[in-house]
Amino acid sequence: MPSTSQEWQSFAIMLQKLHKIRGFGYWQMSLSTGQMYWSEMVYEFFGVDPDRFIPDRKDFIRLVHPSDRKKVAKAQQTLKKTGAIDIKYRIVQPGGNVRWIHEVADNSAPDDPDILLSTLQDITDHKVLEKNLRNQAITDDLTGTFNRGHFMKRLRQAFSHFCRSEHNAAVLLFDVDHFKNVNDTYGHAVGDKVLKQVCRLFKERFRETDVIGRLGGEEFAVLLFEITPDAALAIADDIRQKLANTAFTTHTGATFYISVTCGVAHFTADDATEESILHRADTSLYTGKHHGRNQVVGEVQC
């Protein structure tokens, strides 16, 4: 252990260097006064100039993202009970950049229970990666809409909300007609382009809150909230017409048209599960296929 003040100083410098190598910062805070000491890396994380910024608890809280301030305050309360903090939160640098910080702290400084010792790490890259992976897991690669698994999850949530509140909701099930012919005539790449374009139109036409999913192949489902049966049929038919009037082109410049058939089902109190809603939409869709395609089929209201 260092004994002289000079030895302590070199020890502190070495500690800073070691932290820098590992990408860690550390700080000390007096729990009674809120005064802080920040290591070089912490200034870097927070994007502030060590020559101008004298940190204390209030300044630190001001730099925490407004949505995470409650969480940080709660962690500091927990510290009183447990003597430790392990928390991830966002900070907003003075220039507006948002970064994620992982802070692990305790107040077991030797001989001084008033001192909180924290290590901090910038985990922004890790968080971005985590978010991308989460998005990838729920997204259809080709079209960028939700995949079947995620669509079904959202449908399940919507159905359970409906059971509690009876708020209107509907499922539109679209299927591209004779899509096999598109692939066979123009090639799979053109088929892919058609599927992407169909989804682009869905995204333009539906609201942000509506849920669009690719259930497989050329079949898509859209979950609409707060919608009457008539309005759901009208929206579905509007999409059908728009797609029927959209000219698709091949790489050689040839033009062709497609059509879609759509089955519409409203949530009802008789549905036992979300699967039964989808099943009714599917039945209507196949009625439409059977009756000549390029049409929207809803259920006959009794």
Ligand SMILES: Nc1nc2c(ncn2[C@@H]2O[C@H](COP(=O)(O)OP(=O)(O)OP(=O)(O)O)[C@@H](O)[C@H]2O)c(=O)[nH]1
């Ligand atoms: N290009 C492309 N084709 C796909 C994709 N997924 C499925 N398909 C094709 O979609 C076609 C679907 O054909 P079918 O199920 O016979 O349906 P259809 O030709 O649309 O006929 P109807 O639905 O009865 O009107 C098949 O040829 C599949 O190979 C994809 O991601 N890209």
